[in-house]
Amino acid sequence: xxxxxxxxxxxxxxxxxxxxxxxxxxxxxxxxxxxxxxxxxxxxxxxxxxxxxxxxxxxxxxxxxxxxxxxxxxxxxxxxxxxxxxxxxxxxxxxxxxxxxxxxxxxxxxxxxxxxxxxxxxxxxxxxxxxxxxxxxxxxxxxxxxxxxxxxxxxxxxxxxxxxxxxxxxxxxxxxxxxxxxxxxxxxxxxxxxx
Numbered sequence: 001x002x003x004x005x006x007x008x009x010x011x012x013x014x015x016x017x018x019x020x021x022x023x024x025x026x027x028x029x030x031x032x033x034x035x036x037x038x039x040x041x042x043x044x045x046x047x048x049x050x051x052x053x054x055x056x057x058x059x060x061x062x063x064x065x066x067x068x069x070x071x072x073x074x075x076x077x078x079x080x081x082x083x084x085x086x087x088x089x090x091x092x093x094x095x096x097x098x099x100x101x102x103x104x105x106x107x108x109x110x111x112x113x114x115x116x117x118x119x120x121x122x123x124x125x126x127x128x129x130x131x132x133x134x135x136x137x138x139x140x141x142x143x144x145x146x147x148x149x150x151x152x153x154x155x156x157x158x159x160x161x162x163x164x165x166x167x168x169x170x171x172x173x174x175x176x177x178x179x180x181x182x183x184x185x186x187x188x189x190x191x192x193x194x195x
Contacts (some may be wrong), residue, residue, distance in 0.1 A: 003126070004035040004093040005174045006085075007167070008103045009064045012057040020109030020118075027054045028110045029066050031081040032167045034175055035093060045084050046167040050075030065164055078110055086111075086119070094124045096178055098150050101127065128153070128174070131181050153177060 009030035018025060032046030048071055055068040085107050088095065097103045104125060108118045132153040133145050140146045154161035154173065157180040161173060 001039075002035070002037050002091060002093050003096050004033045004088045005096045005171060005178060006031070006033040006088075006100075006103055007097065007170050007174060008032075008106050009066060010060060010106050011051075011054055012060045014102065014105060020105045021112040025109055026057075026060070026106060027051070028078060028081060028106050029056065029060070029064070029071060029075075030167065031085065031107070032171055033084070033088065034171050035088065035091075044168075044171065046171070047081055047084075048075040049078050049081060052078065079114065082107075082110060082114055082116065086116070089119050089123060094126060096126045096128065096174075096183075098128045098153075098174060098177070100125045100129075126183055128177055128181060128183070131183055132156070132177075135181060150177075157181075 007030075008028060010026040011029055012026040014020070014025060015022075028049050029051075030046070030048045033044070034041060035043040035045075048066070051068055051071050056066055056071070061067055095104065104120075104123055108120055111118045129147050129150075133147050136148040136153055136156045137145050138148050138152065148156070150173075151161045151163075153159075154177060157177065159173060159176045159180060162169075165173065
């Protein structure tokens with residue numbers, strides 16, 4: 001099996017009633033992955049993105065610590081991240097993430113803005129958040145279980161977690177959670193709409 005654990009940082013949050021590339025939707029600020037082949041780490045990649053006509057929102061900076069000025073000084077053109085992302089898909093990787101619907105939506109928006117195929121129909125994913133819901137069993141008021149936050153899923157398995165992590169720490173944390181969840185089911189397609 002070939003899979004890649006991916007992570008993104010963005011300039012803000014989505015309005016899920018609108019397509020990924022609509023004006024005002026968040027932009028990709030950072031992208032990274034760890035690619036595994038038959039369970040063995042093959043490649044690690046991470047980059048920050050140089051803003052091109054967009055800026056970080058205060059709320060996003062409060063969460064991920066990234067500022068527009070810092071990204072302008074340290075980021076790469078978004079095409080670097082898009083080439084890496086498309087490479088994962090072309091190699092047949094199943095994408096794994098905690099909030100994978102969000103990660104794929106931001107990448108879909110950037111691919112469309114760049115005039116590239118968005119790969120929506122061909123992107124196979126595994127959502128750790130969806131698997132963790134049935135493992136962590138955090139009840140809702142109305143019955144059933146809710147999706148746990150990343151720190152809650154990590155706490156369930158005694159995986160170290162902190163609010164601000166380096167890119168490598170975040171990828172290592174996601175990898176530890178993937179292993180702890182013992183995910184053996186095949187990939188699923190994103191359940192959010194095609195937008």
